[in-house]
Amino acid sequence: MALDTKSETRQFTVVGTRPLRPDGIDKVTGRARFGADMTAPGMLIGLVLRSPHAHAKIKRIDTSAAEAIPGVHAVVTRADFPVIGDNDFIADILDNCMAGEKALYDGHAVAAIAASSGAIARKALKLIKVDYEVLPHVTDVDAAMKPGAPVLHEGRANETVPEGMSSNVVARYEFGHGDIGAGLAGADRVLERTYRTEATHQGYIEPHACLAQMGPDGQADLWCCTQGQYMVRDTCAAILGLKQGQLRVTASEIGGGFGGKTTVFLEPVALALARKSGRPVKMVMTRSEVLRATGPTASSSIDIKLGMTKDGRITAGFAELRYQGGAYPGSPVEFGAMSAFAPYDLDHVKTVGWDVVTNRPKQAAYRAPGAPMAAFAVESAIDELAKGFGLDPLEVRLKNAAREGTRASYGVTYPAIGLEATLRRAKDHPHWTAPLGSNQGRGVACGFWFNFGGNTCVSMNIAPDGTVNVIEGNPDIGGSRASMSMMAAEELGISYDQVRTVIADTASLGLNDVTDGSRVTFAVGLATIEAARDAKREMCKRAAMVWGIEEDAVEWKDGAAHPAGPNAGSHPPMTLAEIAAIASNTGGPIAGHYEVNAEGAGVSFATHMVDTEVDPETGAVKILRYTVFQDAGKAVHPAYVEGQFQGGAVQGIGWALNEEYIYGADGTLQNAGFLDYRIPVASDLPMIDTVILEIPNPGHPYGVRGVGETSIVPPLATIANAVSAASGVRMADLPMSPPKVLAAIKGA
Amino acid sequence: MSRIHVTTTINGDPVEYLCDPEETLLDVLRDRLGLTGSKEGCGTGDCGACSVTMNGRLVCSCLVLGAEAEGAQIATIEGMAKGETLHPLQRKFIEHAALQCGICTPGILVAAKSLLERNPDPTEEEARYWLAGNLCRCTGYDKIIRAVMDAAAEMREAS
Numbered sequence: 001m002a003l004d005t006k007s008e009t010r011q012f013t014v015v016g017t018r019p020l021r022p023d024g025i026d027k028v029t030g031r032a033r034f035g036a037d038m039t040a041p042g043m044l045i046g047l048v049l050r051s052p053h054a055h056a057k058i059k060r061i062d063t064s065a066a067e068a069i070p071g072v073h074a075v076v077t078r079a080d081f082p083v084i085g086d087n088d089f090i091a092d093i094l095d096n097c098m099a100g101e102k103a104l105y106d107g108h109a110v111a112a113i114a115a116s117s118g119a120i121a122r123k124a125l126k127l128i129k130v131d132y133e134v135l136p137h138v139t140d141v142d143a144a145m146k147p148g149a150p151v152l153h154e155g156r157a158n159e160t161v162p163e164g165m166s167s168n169v170v171a172r173y174e175f176g177h178g179d180i181g182a183g184l185a186g187a188d189r190v191l192e193r194t195y196r197t198e199a200t201h202q203g204y205i206e207p208h209a210c211l212a213q214m215g216p217d218g219q220a221d222l223w224c225c226t227q228g229q230y231m232v233r234d235t236c237a238a239i240l241g242l243k244q245g246q247l248r249v250t251a252s253e254i255g256g257g258f259g260g261k262t263t264v265f266l267e268p269v270a271l272a273l274a275r276k277s278g279r280p281v282k283m284v285m286t287r288s289e290v291l292r293a294t295g296p297t298a299s300s301s302i303d304i305k306l307g308m309t310k311d312g313r314i315t316a317g318f319a320e321l322r323y324q325g326g327a328y329p330g331s332p333v334e335f336g337a338m339s340a341f342a343p344y345d346l347d348h349v350k351t352v353g354w355d356v357v358t359n360r361p362k363q364a365a366y367r368a369p370g371a372p373m374a375a376f377a378v379e380s381a382i383d384e385l386a387k388g389f390g391l392d393p394l395e396v397r398l399k400n401a402a403r404e405g406t407r408a409s410y411g412v413t414y415p416a417i418g419l420e421a422t423l424r425r426a427k428d429h430p431h432w433t434a435p436l437g438s439n440q441g442r443g444v445a446c447g448f449w450f451n452f453g454g455n456t457c458v459s460m461n462i463a464p465d466g467t468v469n470v471i472e473g474n475p476d477i478g479g480s481r482a483s484m485s486m487m488a489a490e491e492l493g494i495s496y497d498q499v500r501t502v503i504a505d506t507a508s509l510g511l512n513d514v515t516d517g518s519r520v521t522f523a524v525g526l527a528t529i530e531a532a533r534d535a536k537r538e539m540c541k542r543a544a545m546v547w548g549i550e551e552d553a554v555e556w557k558d559g560a561a562h563p564a565g566p567n568a569g570s571h572p573p574m575t576l577a578e579i580a581a582i583a584s585n586t587g588g589p590i591a592g593h594y595e596v597n598a599e600g601a602g603v604s605f606a607t608h609m610v611d612t613e614v615d616p617e618t619g620a621v622k623i624l625r626y627t628v629f630q631d632a633g634k635a636v637h638p639a640y641v642e643g644q645f646q647g648g649a650v651q652g653i654g655w656a657l658n659e660e661y662i663y664g665a666d667g668t669l670q671n672a673g674f675l676d677y678r679i680p681v682a683s684d685l686p687m688i689d690t691v692i693l694e695i696p697n698p699g700h701p702y703g704v705r706g707v708g709e710t711s712i713v714p715p716l717a718t719i720a721n722a723v724s725a726a727s728g729v730r731m732a733d734l735p736m737s738p739p740k741v742l743a744a745i746k747g748a
Numbered sequence: 749m750s751r752i753h754v755t756t757t758i759n760g761d762p763v764e765y766l767c768d769p770e771e772t773l774l775d776v777l778r779d780r781l782g783l784t785g786s787k788e789g790c791g792t793g794d795c796g797a798c799s800v801t802m803n804g805r806l807v808c809s810c811l812v813l814g815a816e817a818e819g820a821q822i823a824t825i826e827g828m829a830k831g832e833t834l835h836p837l838q839r840k841f842i843e844h845a846a847l848q849c850g851i852c853t854p855g856i857l858v859a860a861k862s863l864l865e866r867n868p869d870p871t872e873e874e875a876r877y878w879l880a881g882n883l884c885r886c887t888g889y890d891k892i893i894r895a896v897m898d899a900a901a902e903m904r905e906a907s
């Protein structure tokens with residue numbers, strides 16, 4: 001699918017406007033139904049018993065006392081799940097949902113119960129006796145790599161890992177080109193630094209929740225908050241030995257995900273309890289369970305070597321990245337290693353990534369997984385070198401910026417991209433030259449994300465009265481129903497109000513990949529446009545039939561079929577509504593379809609700028625002003641594009657300043673609540689200004705690029721660079737919490 | 749354990765229920781009365797998703813016992829629109845795209861309404877501090893604050 005050649009000059013009528021979202025009223029009145037808002041007749045409440053130990057052998061589980069409590073209908077442990085063959089990916093997910101031989105982190109599920117009320121379930125949970133043999137644990141990435149560190153699993157390292165390393169090191173990745181030694185030799189200065197970031201949680205406000213039902217015939221229904229109902233279906237079917245077509249998954253409205261709801265935690269357990277009890281089972285996590293047992297992102301430790309000439313040319317970039325992704329293989333270090341230097345056009349670049357397991361919860365994707373930590377390291381190093389030479393940090397980035405034709409550090413050659421445009425706009429923006437007060441400093445940094453396309457399936461139904469339904473299969477996590485309706489209206493030439501987009505369950509539409517990789521507006525949008533084109537072809541055919549002319553003598557314009565070409569004759573145009581009204585007489589209902597495994601998502605770049613004030617007495621960092629410059633390709637609904645820019649920037653601010661997983665000496669999480677795991681609140685922040693650049697993505701008919709993830713990539717370094725400018729101290733260890741900043745100031 | 753009989757008023761409607769002594773008002777609203785517009789983001793008073801007013805005072809319903817509602821006037825998100833007419837805050841939230849996922853929205857609307865009843869002309873900073881107990885992870889608060897300020901301006905003009 002290529003960009004329409006006309007697209008750069010195309011005048012859009014609906015795309016680019018800001019209509020009201022169709023689910024708005026439901027969501028401001030409390031009517032919208034989220035994961036925990038569903039009930040079923042005869043429903044039981046399910047609860048999970050979790051390991052209090054960071055690492056322990058499970059010697060025996062005695063559930064008899066719990067089962068004897070009146071009102072308890074089912075108890076499950078790992079013994080109630082089938083043994084998974086050699087599919088490590090599914091086996092790890094099952095083991096994470098319900099521990100097997102060992103509990104691998106504080107909060108790891110070891111048993112679950114379904115009872116007629118929450119109170120009975122809570123009481124019965126306490127009667128499950130688990131006999132643990134506590135084992136030594138490790139939660140820090142560098143400690144876990146040391147020979148002699150407590151080992152989680154033997155034999156999980158793949159062939160990329162050299163002999164002799166700790167068994168906790170499970171994969172190694174390498175990217176790059178050129179000759180680092182030669183590049184560094186050409187530098188006027190080489191900077192070597194180590195940077196560390198702590199794990200942060202996606203922090204969606206809606207805890208995981210689901211409602212499962214299963215009959216003895218194997219037909220099952222599952223309602224849950226997820227970023228992908230098909231992923232839930234396929235994963236649960238594999239874990240429980242069900243047929244995909246027998247398990248229907250309906251996605252509730254979703255109260256945030258940011259990647260954290262791209263896997264399953266409760267769902268297979270709820271289905272197992274429903275199967276065993278013969279009753280519907282509802283499960284809802286507490287906040288503490290969300291923090292202890294779902295997927296935060298990885299923590300990282302990164303070494304950088306960066307060479308620069310005194311006029312600001314980067315001669316070589318090297319990064320060694322170590323990410324721990326919790327108790328199972330799969331930290332996002334590969335994406336970190338691929339993205340670290342992606343914004344720059346470098347002759348000599350190399351990255352090495354190490355995937356490491358520790359006694360922490362299995363990480364899940366978090367908005368541009370793996371990229372923010374890598375960008376923190378690289379963008380901090382660039383800033384430090386540029387400042388050392390007295391160079392303008394935006395000019396240095398412009399001098400090294402990747403552009404069309406640049407060979408990226410991870411191997412691809414870029415088509416048209418928007419990095420330079422964001423940098424130039426940043427330089428021209430009044431924010432860049434606004435005066436600063438004492439203890440205040442300004443920082444900038446860039447960020448990159450790949451974006452994704454993937455499996456996508458869309459249907460479009462034309463109702464007899466000429467209104468239109470778009471049927472798509474991706475949960476609406478931030479206004480995407482509106483964007484789909486807009487693209488459908490644009491393509492059909494009708495008004496936005498005539499289109500309503502709904503989200504199908506897994507039985508009602510073909511497979512759609514999860515809402516991730518910023519793929520929905522791009523890939524589902526593309527499929528919506530193509531489904532509309534399919535419907536238009538059918539409508540032109542119907543008009544041709546009515547007019548008694550050839551199909552190819554009809555064209556679609558402004559919401560109507562028109563005769564076109566020398567042999568068409570003259571007929572008054574037939575509108576969509578007129579064609580729909582007589583569909584029964586011209587061949588039956590009219591619908592459009594499109595299925596694709598979409599490619600060409602179009603990479604995305606951003607530049608962020610921040611002013612901070614550092615309190616020299618307390619070390620507290622205040623965000624005074626923040627501006628996001630990002631390429632959206634084409635902003636379909638600019639208000640929701642701005643919302644993605646703002647939301648990602650603020651999650652990055654939290655990551656930079658406050659948020660962290662804090663583990664005690666016993667390996668248990670010390671801050672499993674929103675009081676102590678502190679995400680940014682309204683009074684911490686200024687308005688977040690946004691500048692949308694539109695460099696069309698050649699891979700989408702309207703030029704759309706994904707916008708959701710890139711915005712979390714630059715903030716960590718942007719803020720660290722501003723803190724350095726404000727206070728003179730270079731923070732290489734996140735979060736930049738007041739005690740750490742104060743200690744750095746005192747030590748400086 | 750015997751249940752407690754409670755007679756109260758919710759969004760103007762007389763309501764009676766039986767609840768356990770340790771049951772929260774949020775659980776009563778959601779699980780006994782089917783008023784699932786109030787959300788549970790934490791259950792510990794830290795997120796504001798469960799915000800309701802009790803006798804005009806903004807509270808986290810997860811920190812109030814169901815039994816404490818005896819004789820009280822409770823207002824929840826379900827009572828905010830009057831028939832087909834949305835409250836100006838509700839309308840402005842949609843117009844300003846002040847919600848992405850919408851899970852925080854009911855609590856923030858209840859809290860913002862409570863602010864404007866006390867202070868019809870808040871500064872941006874006052875609005876930010878009043879809403880500091882309501883977490884939103886999606887929006888970065890920018891559009892929420894704009895929607896609140898715009899609704900306040902419209903309500904001042906109308907009154």
Ligand code: FES
Pocket residue numbers: 787788789790791792793794795796797798799808809810811
């Ligand atoms: S649920 Fe009551 S404050 Fe979070």
Ligand code: FES
Pocket residue numbers: 205255256846847848849850851852853883884885886887
């Ligand atoms: S809109 Fe999602 S938490 Fe506020």
